[in-house]
Amino acid sequence: xxxxxxxxxxxxxxxxxxxxxxLTLLVAGAIFAPWIAPKxxxxxxxxxxxxxxxxESGTEPGFWLGTDSLGRDVLSRMLYGARxxxxxxxxxxxxxCIIGAALGLIAGYYxxxxxxxxxxxxxxxxxxxxxxxxxxxxxVLGPGLWSIIIAIVVIDWTRFARVIRAEAMTQGAMDYVxxxxxxxxxxxxxxLTEILPNVxxxxxxxxxxxxxxxxxxxxxxxxxxxxxxxxxxxxxxxIAEGRTSVHQAWWVLVFPLIALFLTVLSFSQLGEGLKDRxxxxxx
Amino acid sequence: xxxxLSIRNLTVRLKNGSPILRSxxxxxxxGQVHGLVxxxxxxxxxxxxxxxxxxxxxxxxTGGEIWLDGTNLMSLSPTERRRRIGATAALIPQDPxxxxxxxxxxxxxxTRRLVDILGWSRQDAQDRALELLGEVHIPDxxxxxxxxxxxxxxxxxxxxxxxxxxxxxxxxxxxDEPTTALDVTVQKQILRLIADMQTRHGTAxxxxxxxxxxxSKVCDTLSVLYAxxxxxxxxxxxxxxxxxxPYSAALLAATPTYTDPTGSLTPVSQAVIDGVEAEVAQHDxxxxx
Ligand SMILES: Nc1ncnc2c1ncn2[C@@H]1O[C@H](COP(=O)(O)OP(=O)(O)OP(=O)(O)O)[C@@H](O)[C@H]1O
Ligand SMILES: [Mg+2]
Numbered sequence: 096x097x098x099x100x101x102x103x104x105x106x107x108x109x110x111x112x113x114x115x116x117x118l119t120l121l122v123a124g125a126i127f128a129p130w131i132a133p134k135x136x137x138x139x140x141x142x143x144x145x146x147x148x149x150x151e152s153g154t155e156p157g158f159w160l161g162t163d164s165l166g167r168d169v170l171s172r173m174l175y176g177a178r179x180x181x182x183x184x185x186x187x188x189x190x191x192c193i194i195g196a197a198l199g200l201i202a203g204y205y206x207x208x209x210x211x212x213x214x215x216x217x218x219x220x221x222x223x224x225x226x227x228x229x230x231x232x233x234x235v236l237g238p239g240l241w242s243i244i245i246a247i248v249v250i251d252w253t254r255f256a257r258v259i260r261a262e263a264m265t266q267g268a269m270d271y272v273x274x275x276x277x278x279x280x281x282x283x284x285x286x287l288t289e290i291l292p293n294v295x296x297x298x299x300x301x302x303x304x305x306x307x308x309x310x311x312x313x314x315x316x317x318x319x320x321x322x323x324x325x326x327x328x329x330x331x332x333x334i335a336e337g338r339t340s341v342h343q344a345w346w347v348l349v350f351p352l353i354a355l356f357l358t359v360l361s362f363s364q365l366g367e368g369l370k371d372r373x374x375x376x377x378x
Numbered sequence: 379x380x381x382x383l384s385i386r387n388l389t390v391r392l393k394n395g396s397p398i399l400r401s402x403x404x405x406x407x408x409g410q411v412h413g414l415v416x417x418x419x420x421x422x423x424x425x426x427x428x429x430x431x432x433x434x435x436x437x438x439x440t441g442g443e444i445w446l447d448g449t450n451l452m453s454l455s456p457t458e459r460r461r462r463i464g465a466t467a468a469l470i471p472q473d474p475x476x477x478x479x480x481x482x483x484x485x486x487x488x489t490r491r492l493v494d495i496l497g498w499s500r501q502d503a504q505d506r507a508l509e510l511l512g513e514v515h516i517p518d519x520x521x522x523x524x525x526x527x528x529x530x531x532x533x534x535x536x537x538x539x540x541x542x543x544x545x546x547x548x549x550x551x552x553x554d555e556p557t558t559a560l561d562v563t564v565q566k567q568i569l570r571l572i573a574d575m576q577t578r579h580g581t582a583x584x585x586x587x588x589x590x591x592x593x594s595k596v597c598d599t600l601s602v603l604y605a606x607x608x609x610x611x612x613x614x615x616x617x618x619x620x621x622x623x624p625y626s627a628a629l630l631a632a633t634p635t636y637t638d639p640t641g642s643l644t645p646v647s648q649a650v651i652d653g654v655e656a657e658v659a660q661h662d663x664x665x666x667x
Pocket of ligand 1: 588
C-alpha cells in the first residue's frame, strides 16, 4: 500500500524538462520551417554537393549542417522532415489512442458479449505480422501521408485495447464503482466519470509511446520508399540517402538519425514523466 | 411482509450453476439493526450485493424475492430498480481503500449522491457534506473535502464513507464488515459511530460481520449464515440465551468476548461442521428433486 500523505509534490523531473524541451524545439522548428530554414530544402546545386557541417573546413556560409550529394541543405531538409514526422505522430497517435482506448474501456468495463467480440477481434488481429501488414496496406492504399497514418492506426490500436481493457477490468471490480452504481449512476456514465480518470495516466503513457512509434514507422516507410512522394524531405528518406554515401559525407546520415533517436526517446520519457504528474496516487 | 427489507428464498448461483446462496430469507425491520453473521465465504457479502444490485458478473440471482419498502425489486426493470435502490439504500463497504475513487477529491464523492439522487444544488450538497463530516467527527472538514483519498488514513476514509452513506438520508444501510480493515483501536470508535448515526437517523441497518461480540452490542435481531444458508434467525437475547442450531451454539462458544473473555476458545468442532454440511446436502437434494 502506498502511503504518501500530505503534499509531497515531486519537482518536475529532469527528464520531463529535457524531453519536453526537445519536443518543443521540434514543434517550433516544424511550424516555422518556412521562415527559419536557411535554404530551400529542395534546391539542388551540384557545385555545393557534400559540404561538411560548419565546424569543419571547406564549408559555405548558411549550410550549418552541410549538404547532401545533390547539394541540398541538411538542416533545412531536417526541419521540413520534422513537419511530416510530427503530423504523423500527432494524428496517428491520437487516432490509435481514441479507437484502441475506447474499445479497451468498453471491453474491460462492460465485459460480457462486448468483451468477447472485441477480445476475439484483437486476438485475430494480432495474429498478422505487423510489418508485413503495414507494407501490404500501403501497397493497396498507395503511398501517401494518409496511408501511413491509416497503416499505423490499423496495426497499433490493439496495443491500446489490450492494456486499457486490463486496467478497466481492475478498476471496474473496485468498490467505488459499485458505490457509484448504487448511487443510481448509469453504466455508461460510470465508465466515463469513474473508470476513465483512473486509466488516464496509462492512456497518456501509451499515447506518447505511440507517437514515438509513429515517428519510427514513418521513418521506416520513407526509408523503404513507401512514404509520401519522394521530393518532400523525410527523415527516413534522408537516412536512406545518407546511408549510400556515409563514407564520403557521414553528416547526411547522422543528423537525421540523431533527430529521430532524440524524438522517439523524448516521447517515451515525456509519457513517463507526465504519468507521475497525472496520477493522484503517485503525485 | 414484516420488514423494511424482506428477503424471501433468495437463491444466487454462479454462472455454472453451483449455488452461493441457498434460499435465504431474512427481515430487517424499519429503524432496527439486523446482524448477519457467518464465517468467511458463507455468502454474507453476496446477500448485500444482491440487494444493492452489485453482484459480481460471475453470479446471478436465480430465484426468490427482495422486498424493499413494500416493492419487490426483482419485479422492476433494471433502470427502475437502480433508481429505487439509489433513493432508498446505501452501503458502508468492507474495504475503505477501494471504496473511494482514487482520482477524485473527497468532496465531490460525497456530494455526488445528493446531486444525483435528490437533485440538490451543488451549494446545498456542499453544506450538507460539511455538516455530515462534522457529524462523523472529522477535524477540519473543509480541508478534507479537498483531499484525495490516498492523503487520508484508513479510519478517516471509513468515517467519510459512513458520512457519505448517510448523506442522502437512506432508510436502509448495509454495512459490510465496516471495521475489519481497520486496526483494533479504530474499530471501536467506528462501531460506536455507526451505532450513534443509526440511532440518530433512525435508519434500518443490515450489519454484516463475523464477530458475535460486535453483534451482541449493536444488533436487535440476527441471522446466522452457513455455507449460503440461513441456519438461525432470532432476536438477540433469545439467541444468546438459547441458540437453537448446533452451529450457532458452537459459534457462540467460540466467541471470547461474549462468554468468558479470559477463558480458552472452543473452536467449532468438526462434528458440528459435519452436521451442518449434511443438513445443507440434504437441503440441496430436496431442492434437486
Ligand atoms: N466473483 C466471484 N466469482 C465466483 N465466486 C465468488 C465471487 N465472489 C464471491 N464468490 C464466492 O461466493 C461465496 C461467498 O462469498 P462472500 O464474499 O459473500 O463471503 P463472505 O461471507 O462475505 O466472506 P468474508 O467474511 O470473507 O467477507 C464464496 O464462497 C466465494 O468463493
Ligand atoms: Mg464479505
